[in-house]
Amino acid sequence: MTKELEYLILYLIKKHKDEIIKDADWWFGLPEYWVNVHDYFENNTFHINVYKTNEDGITDYSHWEDLPSLTLEELKAL
Numbered sequence: 001m002t003k004e005l006e007y008l009i010l011y012l013i014k015k016h017k018d019e020i021i022k023d024a025d026w027w028f029g030l031p032e033y034w035v036n037v038h039d040y041f042e043n044n045t046f047h048i049n050v051y052k053t054n055e056d057g058i059t060d061y062s063h064w065e066d067l068p069s070l071t072l073e074e075l076k077a078l
Helices: 003-015 017-023 072-077
Strands: 025-030 033-038 045-052 065-071
Touching (some): 003 045, 045 072
Antiparallel strands (some): 033 045, 045 065
């Protein structure tokens, strides 16, 4: 994953942080990736998973990259 993609994802998270906090399971589609920000464990830690799509536009959910998690306080501060 490129630094540019990481910056774009963090920008999107910042822009949608209220929705992310409210839903605790947020998805966003990019041309070649799907981004999932979630607090599945309900412990105020939001995990960021990035899934790549193949040339047919199909997402392989069995392989992903993680960005560093954000606490609820860190997410609010963005």
